Amino acid sequence: MGLLNYSDAEGQLLAAGLILKGSLEVGTVKPVRCRVEGHDKERRGWYRLYEMPLDSGDSLLVGSYGIWQGADNGATKIELPKLGRERLTVAQAEALKARMAADRKAAAAELAIQHERAAARAASGWAKCSREAGANAYLTRKGLPPGQLYGARITGQGNLVIPLADARARVWGLQVIYSDPAVKAKKGRDKDYWPQGLAKQGHFHLIGLVGRGSVVLLCEGFATGASLHEATGLPVAIAFDAGNLLPVAKALAAQHKGVRIMVCADDDWLQKCRACGHLTPVEAGPGCAHCGAEHKGDNAGVSCASAAAMAVGGAWVRPEFPAQRPADKKGDTDFNDLHVHPAGGLTLVSAQVSAALEAQGWRVATPARAAPPPAPQGEGESAPAGRRQAVAVMSLDDLVDRFIPLDDGTGEFLFDTWTNKIARIGQAVRLLAKGVRWDDVKAHPGWISRGAYYLDQVGFDPSGGDSNVKLNTWQGWPLQPIAGKCDKLLALLRYLCGEDNGDEVYWWLLRWLAYPLQHPGAKLASALIMHGPQGTGKSTFFQTYARIFGDYATVLNQRGLEDKFNSDWTDSKLFLLAEEVVTRQEMWHIKNELKELVTGDWVRINTKQVAAYRQRNQINLIFLSNEGMPLPLDNDDRRHLVVWTPPQREPAYYDAVNAEIDAGGVAALYHYLLTLDLADFHPKKRPPNTHAKAELIQVSKTSELRFVDEWTQRELPLPLCPCVALDLYGAYLSWCKFNGEKFPRASNQFLNLVGRLNGWEKDRYRIRPDGIPIAKQASLVIPSPQALQRGESARPDTVADAIWLGDWCVKFADAAAEYAKGGSWRS
DSSP states (O other): OOBTTHHHHHHHHHHTTBOOOSSOOBSOSSOEEEOBTTSOSSOOEEEEEEEEEOTTSOEEEEEEEEEOBTTBOOOEEOOOOHHHHHHOOHHHHHHHHHHHHHHHHHHHHHHHHHHHHHHHHHHHHHHHSBOOOOOOHHHHHTTOOTTOOTTOEEOTTOOEEEEEEOTTOOEEEEEEEOOOHHHHHHHTSSEEEESTTOOOTTOBEEESOOOTTOEEEEESOHHHHHHHHHHHOOOEEEOSSGGGHHHHHHHHHHHSTTOEEEEEOOOOOEEEOTTTOOEEESSSOSBOTTTOSBOOOOOHHHHHHHHHHHHTTOEEEOOOOSSOOOSSSOOOOSHHHHHHSTTOOHHHHHHHHHHHHHHTTOOOOOOOOOOOOOOOOOSBSOOSTTOOOOOSOBOHHHHHHHEEEEESSSSOEEEETTTTEEEEHHHHHHHBOTTOOHHHHHHOHHHHHHOOEEGGGEEOOTTSOOTTOSEEOOOOOSSBOOOOOOHHHHHHHHHHTOSTTHHHHHHHHHHHHHHHHHSTTOOOSOEEEEEOSTTSSHHHHHHHHHTTTGGGEEEEOHHHHHOSOOHHHHTTOSEEEEESOOOSGGGGGGHHHHHHHHHOSEEEEEETTEEEEEEEOOOEEEEEESSSOSSOOOTTOOSEEEEEOOOOOOHHHHHHHHHHIIIIIHHHHHHHHHTOOOTTOOTTOOOOOOHHHHHHHHHHSOHHHHHHHHHHTTOSSSOSSOEEHHHHHHHHHHHHHHHTOSSOOOHHHHHHHHHTSTTOEEEEEEEOOTTOSSOEEEEEEEOOHHHHHHTTOOOOTTSOHHHHHHHHHHHHHHHHHHHHTTOOOOO
16 A cells, blocks of 8 residues: 555645655645756745545545745645545545645735744844945946935945835835855856845835825835935835835835826836747747747836826836847846936936826825935034934834933833934824824834943043943034134234233133044033123123034023023033123122132033933033123132223224135134143143122122121221121111112121131130229120221230220221211321
8 A cells, every 4th residue: 555646746846846855745844945947045945744644544645735935835736636536535635625725825824924033034134224325336337326315224245235125114024136256256146135034025215204195106125215215306116126116015005095096017018938038029929030939938127117007196207218228138127227318318218117107197296305314513513414304204224223222210202313312202203104003113123132221321531431321412513624724813802802911811711722622522610701892802702612513512692591491501512602701799699609610520411301400410501791890709710711801802803803804714713722732731630810800809799798898907987896796787887878789797797707707716805894893794806916906996915905995896886887978087
């Protein structure tokens, strides 16, 4: 007893082209894979056989076989001989039918797993490719402009890679176009699909964006699609081969409601005759032009294009070449060939496609072509050079590349690599293409493999030396230095420094300006206060200097300083030009905040809709003012260089300065400061003292210190002597009244300050003025010994303390009472 149809089944497999090794394998768990005659080394053939026993004791081989072509496994059932069919019982026939159905289901499941594995590998490989659009030999050969990749990418070996994606932008596979001639020669072809087992059917590459009701062009090849996009500006879907045009057309129509599809066919007019093997036109008739036999050829490009157009209610067009094409060799067939044809060009491509659109009555607005890559950083004036073009919709891959998740405990924030700033997750969600969900982003291999960063790993680090900063908001200097003329700008700065040790001030200030340019991110422990008459050129020079920093500098006024949201002038800033920020007495309470900006290590950033966070302080400040008292300084200030400017000069002087600025003075000043010898300058170098600083310290003094200064300098009609504390406070209140001080200090604050002056005392003492028999306790203020000598009120050796104190307390009280009335001046 044996297999009745073994030889017959084997013959069917061999007739289909399957290359069998040894005996047939029967009852396998999975289909048996094998190579196919006339194909490459990939095992596209398969079979799966079972043994079915018969009542006679013999058996039949049943099952199926086929050859994989894309997503179609080409399943064919083993044909049973007539004798075998007759011997099958009804139950066996039903069992065979069920087995075949189960095989089909298993094959579909296996194929789905294979496609998923291939998609994962493709997505991982795609994420590793570069977007840098350098010169590419393939694109150059195809007549396409340099600097454009049309959504493709480049591998480390220089190969061009085009993704096969679905309507939701998920990558299922890659087409690789080789750049190395040796690789092409070895493989015998210039392109491949990768990885094996990818799903091509219904997947495509899209150049441009498809809008509701818009026109989209559909073609086979990548170069064809790029030429069509260059010629028309319309979005183009690339199906990769003729057999995929119909599935892609259906996918586009399902994803984009109302879309109108114009299929731009390859004109495969010349095919090999199957009888004689010669090339013959296939649309002239069924007979071969050489042998007369039926050629059995087909213009697949046109037939598939027309079928795809019919299925979605679209239209199709084929290229019309301006010259007769040779019939003895394969040549021009597609719209890229028309583009590079000596008598063709993009204009001709555009004209033919436009005519086809007009014939359908499809009017289209002038569309935008695919966005070019960022422009290179320009020379000279800072500008948005290098900034990417804004987009309204992004593909899944592009969005994953652009945004990085931040682990801040909320999951609401991302890092935007286009702007190098923190963004809310809603911004990314709104950029997703239609039908793509956030779950697709989270499932993307690139999103998963890259991981996330903590919020405190986002930082502004121009120096690149902070190991904690993983996501740097620094994007480099926006301006290129250029050697040139900046003599008039430097002369203006020297003029502004005045004649009060002006040379020392000028050179110190120049090095102060140069240091953070030569050492990006350097924080100087000092600041400049420049004040004086209007129109002297203060703003002209320092706003010119600020332009070197671009967006890393800002001008701050009082309104900005008072705003509770401060990110616009603190976040990622290197230079701050503060103009008239503290001009009101009520605003002196922010003096300490400004001090902290000058010397503090950190700055707190409070922005809308994001929790406040801190950033390392790298801001260097200059204060400009037309006021005599621009900023209050402490008596022992060591942080500020203070300059009082001379009067303004003639208009022609400033006209010449502005002309130099317009002629490239900003870049020239940048170059000068970059090459300036810093000598012994360092970030903590103390500024030189100036007469302007001494005057500013004096006018910055609080009312109690000014009162004490005038008292100790004998400028008030009050004796400089021991006195009752409340009498001294009363004299201070009178002084405030006469000097327009609206907000005198409270007595406890005033007396506490006086008691802490060097050498002064405030305590309770026994006093007995002359003529009073009984001493009493009183809270007194006793000036320092030096002040008592100056006031000629020191205690004589022959006088007791109580009497000495008492007598002078009486004298001071009398004088203070007289002073309160506005009495005569006396010492």
